[in-house]
Amino acid sequence: MKFIVIDGLDGSGKDTQINLLAKYYRNKGKNVVVRSHPCDDNKYGRKSRQALQKTGKINHIKATIYFGMDAIRSVRKYSHDDSIDVLIFSRYILAVMYxxxxxxxxxxKLVCFLLPTSDTMFFLDVDPEESLRRISSRDEEIEMFENIESLTKNRENSKKFTYNWNVIDGNQSIEEINRQIINKCIECD
Structure with missing residues (x-):
């Protein structure tokens, strides 16, 4: 099974890229499963999303813990399924930056030891201002980390962890980002 992760700040284009990547592999006849965390198909993902739409330290901790449980649930449920050719995660272990x-x-370090990693883990590095612009253009409720201060802080925090990731400039065009991701995935096949 090919395991791919696409992570980044909110508004970095993660969902756009996972959908394009899933389409690419499905067009090649592959069975693809996409998990975009927090997921709405289980209680951990729903509780994480609820906490994200509130404020305060308690909700910050709840959002992070439930997010982790949601991601672990996805790993346990899908990573050993032999019928899946490509498993794509959007938002995964970099949630620790929060x-x-x-x-x-x-x-x-603990999570990287316990959970699967791969050579096809991508971090879309977008400027906080661009991230906020993209978030503001969506018709969705704003989450607790979707403000310029949090985006700036979390982008800085992410640099401590992305040393073993494929970092891609998320300010580029959708097509260019997708080309770089696909080329790296082909290289790692």
Missing amino acids: LPSVVNTITY
């Missing part, structure tokens, strides 16, 4: 500084580094 935790306090000391805790997030330890948690990241």
